[in-house]
Amino acid sequence: MAEVRVRFAPSPTGFFHVGSARTALFNWLYARHCEGTFVLRIEDTDARRNTPEALQVLLDGMRWLGLDWDEGPEVGGPHGPYFQSERGEHYRSAVEALLASGQAYERDGAVYFRLRGERYREHDPYLGEEVEKVRSEPQVWEDAVRGRVEQAVDRDFPIQRASGEPVFHLVNVVDDIAMRITHVIRGEDHLTNTARHLELYRALGAEPPVFAHIPLLLKDPAVGKGKMSKRDKGALLAEYRERHFLPAAVRNFLALLGWSPKGDREVLPLDDLVESFDFGGIQKGAARFEEGKLRHLNGHYLRELPIETYTWLARPLLAGEGIVGEEVDEDYLQRVLALCRPKLDLLEDLPGYCDFFFRREYPLEEAALARLRKKGDPRERAEELLGGLRHLPEGAGGAEVLGEAVETAAAESGHGEGVYRPVARVALSGRLSGPDLGAIAEVLGPAEVIARLERFAARLEEAGSAGAGS
RNA sequence: GUCCCGUUCGUCUAGCCAGGUCUAGGACACUGGGUUUUCAUCCCAGCAACAGGGGUUCGAAUCCCCUACGGGACGCCA
Numbered sequence: 001m002a003e004v005r006v007r008f009a010p011s012p013t014g015f016f017h018v019g020s021a022r023t024a025l026f027n028w029l030y031a032r033h034c035e036g037t038f039v040l041r042i043e044d045t046d047a048r049r050n051t052p053e054a055l056q057v058l059l060d061g062m063r064w065l066g067l068d069w070d071e072g073p074e075v076g077g078p079h080g081p082y083f084q085s086e087r088g089e090h091y092r093s094a095v096e097a098l099l100a101s102g103q104a105y106e107r108d109g110a111v112y113f114r115l116r117g118e119r120y121r122e123h124d125p126y127l128g129e130e131v132e133k134v135r136s137e138p139q140v141w142e143d144a145v146r147g148r149v150e151q152a153v154d155r156d157f158p159i160q161r162a163s164g165e166p167v168f169h170l171v172n173v174v175d176d177i178a179m180r181i182t183h184v185i186r187g188e189d190h191l192t193n194t195a196r197h198l199e200l201y202r203a204l205g206a207e208p209p210v211f212a213h214i215p216l217l218l219k220d221p222a223v224g225k226g227k228m229s230k231r232d233k234g235a236l237l238a239e240y241r242e243r244h245f246l247p248a249a250v251r252n253f254l255a256l257l258g259w260s261p262k263g264d265r266e267v268l269p270l271d272d273l274v275e276s277f278d279f280g281g282i283q284k285g286a287a288r289f290e291e292g293k294l295r296h297l298n299g300h301y302l303r304e305l306p307i308e309t310y311t312w313l314a315r316p317l318l319a320g321e322g323i324v325g326e327e328v329d330e331d332y333l334q335r336v337l338a339l340c341r342p343k344l345d346l347l348e349d350l351p352g353y354c355d356f357f358f359r360r361e362y363p364l365e366e367a368a369l370a371r372l373r374k375k376g377d378p379r380e381r382a383e384e385l386l387g388g389l390r391h392l393p394e395g396a397g398g399a400e401v402l403g404e405a406v407e408t409a410a411a412e413s414g415h416g417e418g419v420y421r422p423v424a425r426v427a428l429s430g431r432l433s434g435p436d437l438g439a440i441a442e443v444l445g446p447a448e449v450i451a452r453l454e455r456f457a458a459r460l461e462e463a464g465s466a467g468a469g470s
Numbered sequence: 471g472u473c474c475c476g477u478u479c480g481u482c483u484a485g486c487c488a489g490g491u492c493u494a495g496g497a498c499a500c501u502g503g504g505u506u507u508u509c510a511u512c513c514c515a516g517c518a519a520c521a522g523g524g525g526u527u528c529g530a531a532u533c534c535c536c537u538a539c540g541g542g543a544c545g546c547c548a
Contacts, residue, residue, distance in 0.1 A: 011548050043548060110546050125471045126544065147487090151474055154544095161546040168548045192474055192543035215476080216541070227541075253482090256497095260483055264496045283483075286541060290481050293498045303511090342511040353510090406507095418507050425508055433509040 004036025005182045008069075009172070011043040012054035015230050016061035016237045018289065019187065019217040022254045026214055027185045028067045029255065029277040039179055040072030044085045045171060061237045064247050066270065071179075079179040084171050087178075091166035094174045094204060095159060103203045109162030113169075113199065115153060131155060139195040144183070144212035144279040151195040159200075169193065173200040176209060185212045188286070189227070212279055215258045215286045228289055240294075244317060244347035249298035257287040267300055299345030311337050314350055321351040323358050332357075335443050339435035353434070357443065362430040364459065371432060372423055376415075379460035381423040384409040386453050398449045399442035402428075405453070427456035 008024040010016075031038035040062070044050040059073065071077025081087060095111055098104035104111050117136035124131045138152040159170040166174075176184065191213045201208040219228045219235075228235050240250050252268055260283070261268065261276035268276070302310065311334045318324045324333065336357045337350075344350060356362035372378040388408030392401060402424060410417040425437050428444060441449050 009548090013548090046547070108546085112546095124544090146475070149474075151543095154473080158546050163546075165546080167546065172548085187542095188475065189542055190548095195474090213475085218541075220481095225540090256482060258482090262484080264484075266482085266497055285476055285478095287483090288481065290498090293482060296498055299511090344510080349510095416507075421508050431509095435509080435511090436506070437508055438506090 002182065004031060004034040005039060005180050006031045006036065006185055007039035007041050007176070007179060007181050008067075009041040009043050009175075010058055011046065012050055012058055013230070014051070014054040014057055016057050017228070017230055017235055018237055018240075018254065019228055019235075021061060021065060021237045021250075022217065022257060023185065023187055023214065024062060024067055025065065025251060025254050026259070026277075026282075028069075029273055030183065030185060030279075031070075032274045033277045036182075037070045038068075039077070039079070039181070040069035040082065041175060041179065042073060042083045042085075043168075043171070044083055045165060045168070050085065057238070061241075064237070064241055065251050066247055084175065087171070087175065088166075090174050090178055091160070091171055094170065095166065098159070098203055101203075104159060110158050111160035112156040113159050113196075113203070115156055115199065136199075139198040141194065141198060141208070141211055143191075143194075144210050145215075145282045146191075146213060146284055149191070149194070151192065153195045153199055157196060169196050169200065173197050173204065173206075177201070177204060177206045181209050183210045183212060185214060188213045188216050212282070215283055217257060218286045218288045220288060220290050227286075234289065234291060244313070245294070245298050246301045249294060249301045252297050252301075253294040256293070257289065258283045267297065295345045302345070302347065303341060307334055307338055307341075310341060313347060317347060318351055318354075318358075321355070323351055323355050328358065332443070339439050339443060343435065356429045356431075356434075357440075360455075364426060364456075365431045368426045368430070368432040372426060375419055375422075378423050378426065379457050381409070381415075381420060382427055382453055382457040382460070384413055385420055385424060385427075386450070386457065388412065389450065392446075396446055397442055398445045399438040401446040401449050402438065402441035405449075424453070428452050 006027045008027045010020055010024070028038050030036070042055065042058075044055075055073070062069070069075060071079060072082045076082075095104065098113065099106075099111065102114070104113050106112075115134040115136040117134045119132055119134055121130055122133050123129070133154045134156065136152050136154065138150045140148065140150045143149050157169065158167050160166050175181075194211055194213075198208055217228045219226060219232050223232050223234075230236065237250075241247075248269065251270070252266075252273070255268065255273050255277070256266060259277070259281050261272075261281055265272075305313075311330070314337055315324065315333065318333075319326075336354055340350060340354045344353060369378065372381075385405040388405040389401065392404065396404070406417050406420045406424060409415075409420050421437055422432060425432060425434070425440075428437075428440055428449065434440065444452070
């Protein structure tokens with residue numbers, strides 16, 4: 001079987017859209033699945049927005065997702081250059097050939113592709129003017145995703161602007177021919193361009209590739225209607241990197257948007273994606289991008305990481321929020337994170353979840369205090385907990401100390417232990433939810449548990465004497 | 471408006487091509503229960519869909535037609 005060559009051909013706009021990223025991913029997966037070649041070609045014919053920064057955004061995004069290219073910018077290859085801005089001669093000679101064979105003509109300084117068929121003039125309500133139309137033979141192709149598709153092009157179309165610049169349809173086809181692309185995997189928005197492209201392949205005497213039009217990504221209905229656009233919230237790949245999502249999760253999630261492997265598996269690491277990816281699994285209907293499952297996958301991949309790696313990822317985040325400094329004890333940090341990790345899907349939620357482990361001055365949540373007060377005076381309960389600590393076994397750990405306090409206080413007061421635990425939780429962390437209470441106490445250690453209980457009672461005392469409210 | 475493509479739980483989807491095994495499966499979300507005498511993890515359970523109509527057939531989510539709805543294209547943008 002002939003070598004499979006696919007390409008991803010983005011235009012550097014300064015943004016890397018999640019829809020583009022998915023198209024890149026599908027191409028990359030197909031190339032790797034077939035052990036073919038993945039080409040990255042930069043469609044930078046629009047000089048205005050073609051900046052080095054814009055290119056960098058693209059390359060960074062590709063690398064972040066783990067999509068390496070076999071031919072393209074920075075790596076070169078036998079079919080270069082891979083920037084359209086440097087391929088002018090290819091386009092010029094193609095235009096000349098079409099002109100010479102009468103398959104194109106000049107008008108108003110631009111060059112148009114000449115369709116074959118009966119011509120007639122008609123008022124076009126969409127364009128609001130009379131135009132020349134052509135009854136051309138419909139182009140038919142077997143789309144790898146959608147099956148047989150048939151469409152006719154009904155107007156001559158420009159292939160070179162009056163400025164001498166070539167137009168997208170021309171450069172796209174000329175480059176795909178020159179780069180020996182065998183499979184064009186692109187968004188469904190190109191479906192209606194395909195007939196034009198097939199006309200060009202025929203006119204240029206080249207065999208067309210296999211086309212696979214993948215479904216579009218639609219915006220979250222909460223955001224609006226239609227396909228996702230660059231301005232939509234959550235539409236930029238960079239957002240997920242900035243929010244510390246794992247690339248593995250984003251990749252897995254993107255792959256599942258419009259494609260599925262046979263069977264019930266959904267958590268698919270790279271190797272599994274590559275192995276099971278094929279056109280047969282591609283959906284025809286458009287997919288809606290919603291963050292829910294992405295979060296879930298992120299949590300999954302996060303929990304699979306070695307705790308050292310997790311800690312390495314979390315440290316700069318916590319440092320950025322001023323929660324930990326350079327001096328923080330690695331072992332302590334790791335023990336805290338091991339407690340928090342099972343509960344969180346997103347790294348970005350970590351600072352707000354674990355900050356109390358590192359701060360003396362953690363806030364006492366008013367809602368938590370209010371709930372404690374429904375079952376009595378939390379300050380009294382705290383005092384009773386402290387009272388239960390008179391006979392402490394030597395060398396007891398934090399969890400044991402807290403357990404002793406709770407049991408003794410419960411036994412002496414006649415209240416249930418269930419009354420004391422929430423109080424202890426708020427005393428140690430400032431809130432009513434969090435990691436396992438015993439585990440918090442163990443990590444904090446006995447001295448800190450006692451100190452926090454004392455401080456809690458003192459803070460409530462101050463608040464009480466200061467008057468109502470907090 | 472014209473042309474093209476699509477439509478299975480709220481969302482992502484399996485099943486459709488090779489009609490019966492589908493009282494339509496999984497996952498996320500949600501709800502309830504259990505565990506942890508706390509909790510956003512974990513475990514169990516529940517909720518919830520074949521767009522509508524016609525046809526073919528003994529039998530249709532699966533094949534055909536129509537309608538509705540959704541999306542895309544229609545640029546000297548890519």
